Amino acid sequence: MGDLHSEIENLEAFEPVWNRKCEVCGEKPVVRATELCGPCTWGEADTANGAWWGDDDANRLATLRAKAQESGR
Ligand SMILES: [Zn+2]
Numbered sequence: 001m002g003d004l005h006s007e008i009e010n011l012e013a014f015e016p017v018w019n020r021k022c023e024v025c026g027e028k029p030v031v032r033a034t035e036l037c038g039p040c041t042w043g044e045a046d047t048a049n050g051a052w053w054g055d056d057d058a059n060r061l062a063t064l065r066a067k068a069q070e071s072g073r
Contacts, residue, residue: 011061016050
């Protein structure tokens with residue numbers, strides 16, 4: 001189980017948070033772990049607007065969370 005939970009935590013660290021603004025430039029969304037937008041976190045313009053986070057990541061996180069719930073918190 002430990003692996004499952006650490007995998008969820010690792011993914012959640014990168015989940016975009018849309019109700020916060022980047023402390024540096026005011027853009028949304030921010031990376032949960034840094035509370036900064038993609039470009040301010042990684043210095044790469046193509047990570048703007050949550051582009052670092054894809055449907056694959058969202059689906060993977062949803063799947064892992066469902067598994068964790070099944071296995072009984
Ligand atoms: Zn920023």
